[in-house]
Amino acid sequence: DSGVTQTPKHLIxxxxxxxxxxxxxxxxxxxxxxxxxxxxxxLQFLIHYYNGEERAKGNILERFSAQQFPDLHSELNLxxxxxxxxxxxxxxxxxxxxxxxxxxxxxxxxxxxxSGTRLTVV
Amino acid sequence: xxxxxxxGSHVSVSEGALVLLRCNYSSSVPPxxxxxxxxxxxxxxxxxKYTTGATLVKGINGFEAEFKKxxxxxxxxxxSAHMSDAAEYFCAVSEGRSxxxxxxxxSGTRLSIRP
Numbered sequence: 001d002s003g004v005t006q007t008p009k010h011l012i013x014x015x016x017x018x019x020x021x022x023x024x025x026x027x028x029x030x031x032x033x034x035x036x037x038x039x040x041x042x043l044q045f046l047i048h049y050y051n052g053e054e055r056a057k058g059n060i061l062e063r064f065s066a067q068q069f070p071d072l073h074s075e076l077n078l079x080x081x082x083x084x085x086x087x088x089x090x091x092x093x094x095x096x097x098x099x100x101x102x103x104x105x106x107x108x109x110x111x112x113x114x115s116g117t118r119l120t121v122v
Numbered sequence: 123x124x125x126x127x128x129x130g131s132h133v134s135v136s137e138g139a140l141v142l143l144r145c146n147y148s149s150s151v152p153p154x155x156x157x158x159x160x161x162x163x164x165x166x167x168x169x170x171k172y173t174t175g176a177t178l179v180k181g182i183n184g185f186e187a188e189f190k191k192x193x194x195x196x197x198x199x200x201x202s203a204h205m206s207d208a209a210e211y212f213c214a215v216s217e218g219r220s221x222x223x224x225x226x227x228x229s230g231t232r233l234s235i236r237p
Binding site: 092115 | 156167
C-alpha cells in the first residue's frame with residue numbers, strides 16, 4: 001500500500017457521460033498530480049494541485065477538470081466522455097510539509113503513485 | 123523544457139543476465155532524475171532518484187543508475203536479472219526545483235525476462 005488511495009479502481013461508462021475520480025494523497029503530502037496512461041499516448045501529465053491551488057496544467061482537455069479540497073483530497077471530473085478517454089488515470093502525491101524547511105523542493109522525494117482508476121468508455 | 127528519451131520500447135534479457143535500460147534527458151537546469159517501475163495492473167513505484175551528490179545511485183531490488191552529465195544520460199542497470207523484474211520501467215526528469223514543478227516521464231521500456 002503506497003498510501004495514495006484512488007477510487008474507484010474500475011469504472012465502465014457510456015459515451016457522453018460524466019464521471020468523477022477520487023484521490024486521497026499520502027498523509028502529509030500537499031501536492032496531487034493527475035496522469036493519464038494510455039497505450040498510444042503513454043503517461044501524460046494532466047494537472048497539478050498544491051495545497052488547494054492549481055499549480056500546473058498539462059495536456060488536459062477542456063472537458064476535464066479537477067480540484068483539491070481543504071482536506072487535500074482531489075477529484076478529477078471527466079465529462080462528455082468519448083471512447084478515446086478510456087485509459088488508466090493515476091494520481092500521485094508529494095511535497096511533505098516540513099516546518100523546518102519552507103524552501104523544500106518536492107521533487108526531491110519523487111512521487112508516490114496510487115494504483116490507478118481504469119476507465120472504460122463504451 | 124525538460125524531456126526524457128528512453129531508447130528501446132522493449133528489452134528482453136535472459137534470467138541472470140545484465141539488465142541495461144537506457145535513458146537520455148534534456149534539461150536546461152541541473153536535473154533531478156528518477157526511475158520508476160510499473161508492474162502489471164499497478165501504479166508506478168519509485169526505484170531510485172538522483173538529486174545531487176554521488177552520481178551512482180542505488181535503488182531497490184538491486185537496481186542502480188549512473189548520472190552522466192557529459193552524456194546527458196541516466197541509464198538503469200542490474201547485474202543479474204530475475205524473473206520478478208519483468209515490468210515496465212519509466213525514466214523521468216523533474217521540470218524544475220520549485221513546489222510547482224512537475225515530473226516528465228519517458229515513454230517507458232518494457233522489460234521481459236527469458237527463463
